[in-house]
Amino acid sequence: MEPMISTGADALYMNERDHVATALREIAAGETITYRNAAGLRQVTALNDIPFGHKIAIAGVETGADIRKYGEVIGRAESPIAAGQHVHVHNIEGIRGRGDLGAKETK
Structure with missing residues (x-):
């Protein structure tokens, strides 16, 4: 049996500027979870x-x-996001690696 790492938390939070934490297990709607800052x-x-x-x-x-994870911008909110809401591709636009941001539109 592998040893368990005790964090005292249900989600990983890395930077004081972050808007999100990463789930360390499956979390059910309505459940109160703990993270450490x-x-x-x-x-x-x-x-x-x-x-x-x-x-x-x-x-x-x-x-x-902008939405931050690990202190870095990972995307932009496509709609309002409330504390406790699932944050994923359905409500954020990824901005890394895009060549069209800041580019002039041509027709």
Whole structure:
């Protein structure tokens, strides 16, 4: 049997500028989960089912706002995202590796 790593948390949170935490297990809608930041253990209630390894919002994000994970911008909100909501391709636009951002439109 492999040893378990005890984190005291249900989601991984890495940087004080982050809007999301990463689920360390399957999380059911309505469940209150715990993550740890610099101030200690914090909680948020999941508004949706969150699969293992997916992101959960720990703060509300407005449409068009950048979303940070591990201190880096990973995308832009396509709609308002509430704390506790599943954050994935259905509500964020990825911006990494895109050649069209900032490019002039040609017709």
